[in-house]
Amino acid sequence: xxxxxxxxxxxxxxxxxxxxxxxxxxxxxxxxxxxxxxxxxxxxxxxxxxxxxxxxxxxxxxxxxxxxxxxxxxxxxxxxxxxxxxxxxxxxxxxxxxxxxxxxxxxxxxxxxxxxxxxxxxxxxxxxxxxxxxxxxxxxxxxxxxxxxxxxxxxxxxxxxxxxxxxxxxxxxxxxxxxxxxxxxxxxxxxxxxxxxxxxxxxxxxxxxxxxxxxxxxxxxxxxxxxxxxxxxxxxxxxxxxxxxxxxxxxxxxxxxxxxxxxxxxxxxxxxxxxxxxxxxxxxxxxxxxxxxxxxxxxxxxxxxxxxxxxxxxxxxxxxxxxxxxxxxxxxxxxxxxxxxxxxxxxxxxxxxxxxxxxxxxxx
Amino acid sequence: xxxxxxxxxxxxxxxxxxxxxxxxxxxxxxxxxxxxxxxxxxxxxxxxxxxxxxxxxxxxxxxxxxxxxxxxxxxxxxxxxxxxxxxxxxxxxxxxxxxxxxxxxxxxxxxxxxxxxxxxxxxxxxxxxxxxxxxxxxxxxxxxxxxxxxxxxxxxxxxxxxxxxxxxxxxxxxxxxxxxxxxxxxxxxxxxxxxxxxxxxxxxxxxxxxxxxxxxxxxxxxxxxxxxxxxxxxxxxxxxxxxxxxxxxxxxxxxxxxxxxxxxxxxxxxxxxxxxxxxxxxxxxxxxxxxxxxxxxxxxxxxxxxxxxxxxxxxxxxxxxxxxxxxxxxxxxxxxxxxxxxxxxxxxxxxxxxxxxxxxxxxxxxxxxxxxxxxxxxxxxxxxxxxxxxxxxxxxxxxxxxxxxxxxxxxxxxxxxxxxxxxxxxxxxxxxxxxxxxxxxxxxxxxxxxxxxxxxxxxxxxxxxxxxxxxxxxxxxxxxxxxxxxxxxxxxxxxxxxxxx
Ligand code: SF4
Ligand code: SF4
Numbered sequence: 100x101x102x103x104x105x106x107x108x109x110x111x112x113x114x115x116x117x118x119x120x121x122x123x124x125x126x127x128x129x130x131x132x133x134x135x136x137x138x139x140x141x142x143x144x145x146x147x148x149x150x151x152x153x154x155x156x157x158x159x160x161x162x163x164x165x166x167x168x169x170x171x172x173x174x175x176x177x178x179x180x181x182x183x184x185x186x187x188x189x190x191x192x193x194x195x196x197x198x199x200x201x202x203x204x205x206x207x208x209x210x211x212x213x214x215x216x217x218x219x220x221x222x223x224x225x226x227x228x229x230x231x232x233x234x235x236x237x238x239x240x241x242x243x244x245x246x247x248x249x250x251x252x253x254x255x256x257x258x259x260x261x262x263x264x265x266x267x268x269x270x271x272x273x274x275x276x277x278x279x280x281x282x283x284x285x286x287x288x289x290x291x292x293x294x295x296x297x298x299x300x301x302x303x304x305x306x307x308x309x310x311x312x313x314x315x316x317x318x319x320x321x322x323x324x325x326x327x328x329x330x331x332x333x334x335x336x337x338x339x340x341x342x343x344x345x346x347x348x349x350x351x352x353x354x355x356x357x358x359x360x361x362x363x364x365x366x367x368x369x370x371x372x373x374x375x376x377x378x379x380x381x382x383x384x385x386x387x388x389x390x391x392x393x394x395x396x397x398x399x400x401x402x403x404x405x406x407x408x409x410x411x412x413x414x415x416x417x418x419x420x421x422x423x424x425x426x427x428x429x430x431x432x433x434x435x436x437x438x439x440x441x442x443x444x445x446x447x448x449x450x451x452x453x454x455x456x457x458x459x460x461x462x463x
Numbered sequence: 464x465x466x467x468x469x470x471x472x473x474x475x476x477x478x479x480x481x482x483x484x485x486x487x488x489x490x491x492x493x494x495x496x497x498x499x500x501x502x503x504x505x506x507x508x509x510x511x512x513x514x515x516x517x518x519x520x521x522x523x524x525x526x527x528x529x530x531x532x533x534x535x536x537x538x539x540x541x542x543x544x545x546x547x548x549x550x551x552x553x554x555x556x557x558x559x560x561x562x563x564x565x566x567x568x569x570x571x572x573x574x575x576x577x578x579x580x581x582x583x584x585x586x587x588x589x590x591x592x593x594x595x596x597x598x599x600x601x602x603x604x605x606x607x608x609x610x611x612x613x614x615x616x617x618x619x620x621x622x623x624x625x626x627x628x629x630x631x632x633x634x635x636x637x638x639x640x641x642x643x644x645x646x647x648x649x650x651x652x653x654x655x656x657x658x659x660x661x662x663x664x665x666x667x668x669x670x671x672x673x674x675x676x677x678x679x680x681x682x683x684x685x686x687x688x689x690x691x692x693x694x695x696x697x698x699x700x701x702x703x704x705x706x707x708x709x710x711x712x713x714x715x716x717x718x719x720x721x722x723x724x725x726x727x728x729x730x731x732x733x734x735x736x737x738x739x740x741x742x743x744x745x746x747x748x749x750x751x752x753x754x755x756x757x758x759x760x761x762x763x764x765x766x767x768x769x770x771x772x773x774x775x776x777x778x779x780x781x782x783x784x785x786x787x788x789x790x791x792x793x794x795x796x797x798x799x800x801x802x803x804x805x806x807x808x809x810x811x812x813x814x815x816x817x818x819x820x821x822x823x824x825x826x827x828x829x830x831x832x833x834x835x836x837x838x839x840x841x842x843x844x845x846x847x848x849x850x851x852x853x854x855x856x857x858x859x860x861x862x863x864x865x866x867x868x869x870x871x872x873x874x875x876x877x878x879x880x881x882x883x884x885x886x887x888x889x890x891x892x893x894x895x896x897x898x899x900x901x902x903x904x905x906x907x908x909x910x911x912x913x914x915x916x917x918x919x920x921x922x923x924x925x926x927x928x929x930x931x932x933x934x935x936x937x938x939x940x941x942x943x944x945x946x947x948x949x950x951x952x953x954x955x956x957x958x959x960x961x962x963x964x
Contacts, residue, residue, distance in 0.1 A: 313935075315942035316936050349610060364598055384606070385622065
């Protein structure tokens, strides 16, 4: 049977997220709990988490989280990395043995900084270099896979139910100002750890619930710009689209949301603010191939914030709630209530309406 | 007679019990097949002249007529088929190149018919186009690589010129001269009502139709007929015709007999002179020359109109398209080998060029591999026969489709494939006033609008089924397609999986 990457596997999902606007740190415990009431939205074939602000002592270094199939692969890969990066720390990612998570690969993390000489000779900026290197390892180095590559953030994922994955990775030992979580219901059994979510590139991480119908149109467009969709998942392509729009094209989060969940032409025509109308006309005409159709709800994590977004028809459930300095996002209200029984202002954002939450400046 | 005789291809069958000798057929047939025998008081026919255009059949008030294929055949031979032998007789009789019209009728594979479309089940929902918005609007033209902002960070919302289409279908080039005034009027009015474009072809633009300019694409072909400043200015876009699917590599020839009155004036050539378009543009012998013509036309139109370059689908079309995409052109139109024509040498029509499906797939992929797909929009034609062909073309990677044969069918064409005779009984491919007036532009434009609207409904249904509510998300979405009965190589070129995969 073909595994993920050789074939496109649709899946349903559960997502959840929490962020402190004050930048207050939370352990991973709450976010693990949030996935419990949504157990039936996953089927044990993939779960994962992303935490931001979790590596303060290494915050200036890219944290590469990696899976290896065997020791030899890791050794080879380390040689490759040393030619390109200064590695300030390399270690096994701590895990605990539990019966519900089996067949784990070798899981390792490196805190790295690109070698200046290499950057200069390739005439690339740091982020572009890291992104390309990650893409190169994932497409060319058999048995090695980078599943997280941002600064002061990290992804933790596995084949299993999300609540078990959280325990496996000892997430209660990490402290972050924002967390996202994902439980997966793929309609097939790839049994591959890399296929679990969140999907990340640099600081961007995405958890996503849905199955987009525009997938191949999006993929074939974004691959023109050096991205390689090796997993054939929606999450992967959406991450690359966001990276392209925000980092490479310099769009704001709101503008990027207007590209991927563009308002209908009729809505744009009815706009009375001329500038707003022009902007939407422009973005839709310029990036037609990055419009995403079909159901999706995503939480997009970035350095210092989160953005939640639904497809323009709102074909997937997603609710937002608040309590004090915290904002909660989840597929179901029950997940929010688990994190914060007294959550207030629970509301369902309209289709295509981005909800952006940022940590206040200088808070971390 | 004798050795020169070729038994007629069709038989005119008249049911004498029904025929009331009203002589309608006689008046309707410009080929003069029907005549009244006063002595016997009956209608008779000379089927040697019949082209099976079905005009008499359609107008006979008592349904007394039918045209059938003659069963008088030469002895069967798988190698020397009937047609092949008869073509030899014709050439031995005349010493001439065989001429024919409309698209390639040979049984080459039609890839559209070997491609199946996807639909949503369970894992994502289909969308009901009657209840939810379903968008088919597209913009054709260059899309810049980089977003620009002013000093304050405000987006600079300027784009190169774009053609806005209410759905990705346009009427392809058919010149005034090859088709009639009324046919042109029908196309112009329908395009205007539909919010799409029609194309003048290479014969200039009749002064009466300047008012439809904002829905008109004007063509500049190798003969430069009818090209002048106002002509370019009147248009929404300018198309440089490098080639045509029905006759790649050769020019055009409109016989002097058709260069009469307005046709001669519009083409800016003397009455009765043959209008000969040379095979190449004599100022374009290579890609850098094309670039110069593209920019000359941009200069002439002050960079306000997109420039289209139309080429025939030939073997190395991907490399050619890549060259055009770097020439400054805004849109590339590719015409497949099944595309129609008013007249072409039979051997060329039937043997030169490649299917549009393969050309489209190869070009779209090549432009993406080179990262220049955004430099140009891709329009494909020859032949797009239905809404599902449109959907498949868009999913393979086209931005829009050109239709011409389907459009003239809507106007009444019965595909008799003898347009070159100039005696089109349906008032389309003719300049004879008595025949032209058979096509009423009020009815003609309404029928075209009906056809395109019907296709639009069907496109929306198909899109809704796939869970796609905007045509942009279908473009290049090859995962929505599967091949059936295709070889590995064909699937590889089309860039699609086989059904069941
Ligand atoms: S040429 Fe047309 S109108 Fe004339 S007899 Fe044949 S089918 Fe009828
Ligand atoms: S346009 Fe007229 S002559 Fe040409 S194929 Fe159609 S019916 Fe025949």
